Amino acid sequence: MPPDIAIPDVTTAAPKGAVVTGRTESPALAAIMPYLQSLPLWIVLAIFLAIPICMIVVASFWDDQATGMVPSFIWDNYRDALGEWVTWNTYLQTIRYAVIVWALTLGIGFTVAYVLAFHIRSSLWQMVLFQVCAIPFLTSNVIRMISWIPFLGRNGLANQFLMDLGITDHPLEFLLYSPFAVCLAFVHLYTLFMVVPIFNTMMRIDRALVEAARDAGAGPIEVMRHVIIPLSLPGISIGTIFVVTLVMGDFITVQMMSGGQSASVGLIIKNAMSLLQYPEASAQAVVLLLTVLLMVGSILRVIDIRKEL
């Protein structure tokens, strides 16, 4: 939020050198200042991000013995992980979730951001409605998942509604604890990650461009296709990165909403960790990390998001 404050009129200030009471920063201090200022961030990210990831890579080559991990350099963990069709199947399932959820969140998120950016008149309402969309992000994911039980459960609202309409005469079991419920929960949780970046980019689109396109005879569809979508691409790609990485690494939504019937790569890793099979978990984690990086890398190749910051 840009602070709109009146710029003090510098020209009427005392002429340079007249009263210099302030101490200026010594050049040496000025030179090391950024290093001191960035040091805390370096420390936290080194200890809790870089070292742990390196540990995972190292441990993925260790030997898993009954007594614990033994440092060594073997490929067995990768062979075990990738040699089983279950792993491949799980990857396919996880990627399928990622694709479905991505398509749904993109469709819904883009439309919502578009309404906010182009169809809400007053900027006050725009901000209020934006907050309305953003606030659930600050509440608990677990509770937002639990809250589907009264809707989708065996005696839930959805089943009662369907039975009242006579569409079905017995409660549908597949509503809760199914791939459908998993996708629904994902969309519920993560659409915001699409709305926020897309809205952000849309707000920066020069409205004159839209006017110009319409003056040149473009209809709503052409304006959308040739002006708004191309200019929203950076936001779309940031949202895509968020949603894809969140779904690819998820274990909790899949576990809770599928009732243990569906698997995900994250769940494999989590289960291996619970059994203290760290080397196997690590090998799976490295494969997952490479998959995610590959996906993010290919998105970034298509769209440069650096100018978004």
Add this chain to the structure above:
Amino acid sequence: MEKSGPRHWALLAFFGLFVIFLYGPTSTIMILSFQGPDGGLTFPMRGVSMRWFANLFEAQMVGDFGGSLTRSLSLALVVMGLTVLISLSAGLAFRRKFFGATVLFYLTISSLIVPSILISLGIGLMFNEADIQPSWYTSALGAHLTWTLPFGVLIMFAVFNRFDHRLEEAARDLGASPWQSLRFVVLPLIAPSLVGVGLFGFSLSYDEFARTLLTAGSDNTLPLEIFAMTTNATTPVLYALGTLTTLFSLGIVVGVTVLALAMRRRARVA
């Protein structure tokens, strides 16, 4: 854009449906948490009572509600403080070029992209190898910071990109030391954004689940406690807990937003 006609109204209706989709389920469990004593996890309501809320405060009914709430709150407050300080400091650093700035920037972005399960696993491995017991105030604290700091730093990026540097030059011309210009010019102007960063840090940590599950050690935080309840609770006590903690989160969000708006107004008047 055209602000009338069927297309406009259809879009607004879509937006309305989205808001219902967003809030509907949570509102439902709020209603159901007032179930009568004989009521179940789904509609219909069998009377109205405060029974399930009272249930929460009977120690043996739900695990360790008080303890987990205290832990979650303390952790969230520490994460909030550290997130504000570290993000502000890093934000100031990134205003100049320094060796390693690009690496640090990409490291920050990676922190956002690396799946949470990997952070959990890596930190677990590290503590395991160093022979330290994981706990909510060490390993889980670090795990939370890897999630809150990227948001904080990116917000600071956005803030300083839009900051009018002439204000600082003016302060310097008037004889302010670097510290004085930070203290009396920069900080008051960016204070509302810092409040926002703090809000993010607090809420993300207070509700964090995936990064806590495997790094919290033996004591549960609130989201872990709620998750444990989902597997064995068959009464609306689960909803009562969900309602309380959601209202608590919302209360913080609203309170802090009001605070930030007040600060912004004061900054504008000053």
